[in-house]
Amino acid sequence: MEKQEQIINTGPDYKRIYHDFIESKCPEKLKYVKRYLSKEIMSLSDILKVNNIIFYDRLSENQKFKSYNKQTIFEILDYQKRYKLSNSQLARHFKLSRNTIAKWKRIF
Known part of the structure; x- marks a missing residue:
C-alpha cells in the first residue's frame, strides 16, 4: 500500500524534465536556468521562464506541444x-x- 501511495503524483516533475532535457540537448543553457531549478517547488512563472529560456530559438516549433492542467x-x-x-x-x-x-x- 505504501508503494502505491508513493507512485501517485500530482503533476509533472518539471525540475527533472528540464534538467534532463538541458543536460542532453543544450548544456550551455544550464547556467541561465540553475536558480529556477534549484527551487523546492517551481511556480507557473518559473516554469514559463525556464521554458522561454530553453526554447527561445525554437519558439514556433515548441508552441504545438503545450498542455495545461x-x-x-x-x-x-x-x-x-x-x-x-x-x-x-x-x-x-x-x-x-x-x-x-x-x-x-x-x-x-
Missing part, C-alpha cells in the same frame, strides 16, 4: 484578473491563442 489554467485566468488584462493581452503575455483564453473562460 486545471490548476495552471486557473493561475493564468487569475493573472488576468489581478492585472486587469484583456484576452488579447493575456494571450500575448503567455504566448497563447485568444481563442484558447476565451474557451477556458467559457469552460471554467
Whole structure:
C-alpha cells in the first residue's frame, strides 16, 4: 500500500524534465536556468521562464506541444484578473491563442 501511495503524483516533475532535457540537448543553457531549478517547488512563472529560456530559438516549433492542467489554467485566468488584462493581452503575455483564453473562460 505504501508503494502505491508513493507512485501517485500530482503533476509533472518539471525540475527533472528540464534538467534532463538541458543536460542532453543544450548544456550551455544550464547556467541561465540553475536558480529556477534549484527551487523546492517551481511556480507557473518559473516554469514559463525556464521554458522561454530553453526554447527561445525554437519558439514556433515548441508552441504545438503545450498542455495545461486545471490548476495552471486557473493561475493564468487569475493573472488576468489581478492585472486587469484583456484576452488579447493575456494571450500575448503567455504566448497563447485568444481563442484558447476565451474557451477556458467559457469552460471554467
